[in-house]
Amino acid sequence: MAKLLVKLQRYFRRKPVRFFTLLALYLAAGSLVFLHSGFAGEPTVTGSQHGPGAGEGPGLPYLGVMQLSRGFKAAATMPEGGRRHGPWFKSTSKEPAERGKAGDYGSTRSRVLRGRSGREKEEDRARYVGCYVDNTRRRTLRGVSFFDYKKMTVFRCQDNCAERGYLYAGLEFGAECYCGHKVQASNASESECNMECKGERSNTCGGVNRLSIYRLELAQESARRYGSAIFRGCFRRPDNVSIALPVSQLMLNMSVDKCVDFCTEKEYPLSALAGTTCRCGFPTTLFTLHEREDEQLCAQKCAGEEFESCGTAEYLLVYQTQVQDNRCMDRRFLPTRAKQLVALASFPGAGNTWARHLIELATGFYTGSYYFDGSLYNKGFKGERDHWRSGRTICIKTHESGQKEIESFDSAILLIRNPYKALMAEFNRKYGGHIGFAAHAHWKGKEWPEFVANYAPWWATHTLDWLRYGKKVLVVHFEDLKRDLFVQLQRMVGLLGITACEDRLLCVEGQKDGNFKRSGLRKLEYDPYTPEMRKMISGYIKMVDTALKLRNLSGVPDDYYPR
Secondary structure (H helix, E strand, C coil), X not given: CHHHHXXXXXXHHHCHHHHHHHHHHHHHHHHHHHHHHHHCCCCCCCCCCCCCCCCCCCCCCCCCCCCCCCCEEECCCCCCCCCCCCCCCCCCCCCHHHHCCCCXXXXXXXXXXXXXXXXXXXXXXXXXXXXXXXXXXXXXXXXCEEECCCCCCHHHHHHHHHHCCCCEEEEECCCEEEEECCCCCCECCHHHCCCEECCEEEEECCECCEEEEEEECCCCCCCCEECCEEEEEEEECCCCHHHHCCEEEECXXXXXXXXXXXXXXXXXXXXXXXXXXXXXXCCXXXXXXXXXXXXXXXXXXXXXXCCCECCCCCEEEEEECCEEEHHXXXXXXXXXXXXXXXXXXXXXXXXXXXXXXXXXXXXXXXXXXXXXXXXXHHCCCHHHHCCCCCCCCXXXXXXXXXXXXXXXXCEEEEEECCHHHHHHHHHHHHHHCCCCCCCHHHHHCCHHHHHHHHHHHHHHHHHHHHHHHCCCEEEEEHHHXXXXXXXXXXXXXXXXXXXXCHHHHHHHHHCCCCCCCCCCCCCCCCCXXXXXXXXXXXXHHHHHHHHHHHCCCCCCCHHHCCC
């Protein structure tokens, strides 16, 4: 090491120009990093109390509606048979000989009983189906698979499969998780599914070539999937079906795959199965997909696949293909400078980035930001680099909550989210990025308690300040936006001065997730909030609820209060 340093010293003595050049580059790089960190710093927090303010309502000039184009672009599909590995899951598979070392495969009665008791605990999110034979050449569950030879649990497997919209989750070898839409195998003895889960010894996770299978409850936030297609539901046939779904094909050997593939080839985003007829089209005012029917009305077996349903002539089973609906994908800057500045205000973690995505699709115009985030610019938010006063964007993202900052805007959309969810989302963003996750060390360490102590009061003062100092404030609850996107987005677009085109809003519903939704791979399996934290946060919720009602607005949703 000493010889190397001596050589470098002699080299730079002979060529001092290179030494000073390297030094100047190093200092310049450091200066750029410093300037960027100062420009994209944390917004300020104030402790102002609430008070009376202006009501809500539109007041912006009409900006026109973008012309809708009809071009289509097939998105990349996820390989059906391939394995996908999340950050917590090891991608190395074990041969049967190695698996034999992983645990004791003896059929002990105590393990079976423990497995049954564990299954009873899982009934609120899934129903245990039974123990099934699994064949490595022809899998019982043929969707994606995950492996964790240290921390696999029943909950983790169910959560992973539910996030991807699968109907069934199966565990094998104590550490392997398989997902699928149907079970294609024969039953095995319950005593053969007796291996302890690697992450919880109180439960069992299948056995040697034996799957413990659960049917998942589908009342989840995530959409149900069938391969690369998203299940949209069972719907009554529209009156003008040939106009609403203009392309059709008779398929005597009908299956979900065949109809989805046909509509994908024809470049349509919707695939509707009507018995032996496959129909393709778009979501439009003639076929909005807003009035779902009981799935039993569509439960007629497919002629080409006995385990699948293919709908009837009167009730259509609808899937969304991987074809991108381009009717709402065109975006640009405002053609003329905006006369008013509209804020899209929210507490961090309340879904501001997602709301920007929806507004851009619904209006066709870019949104701006009070800050600069290079990662968001790279992901398509082109208004991120504009100064927030440029007037070229339809609205401005901000987390600010001071009087001076709030009064800089002429009107605002105030997005409010359940503080328990918002705090966790912002903590994940702070330590894991926009779609990443904080490490368990952060949750278990001092970072989480300090974060809650500092940010929970800000959740309340942020809303109270905007209600007090905002000039025209439209309150939108994140939960209402998720539950009824079409109606809430209409309200938001109305405040922005845009006449909402219904077909464009229906297009947004099909593209609503964007690239800013965290997967379920690393959801916490425990409650990070202590009783003291909950008591403090409940007080802030009541404070915000009272302030909203004083302005004749609906209070916070009921699910803000933990049961």
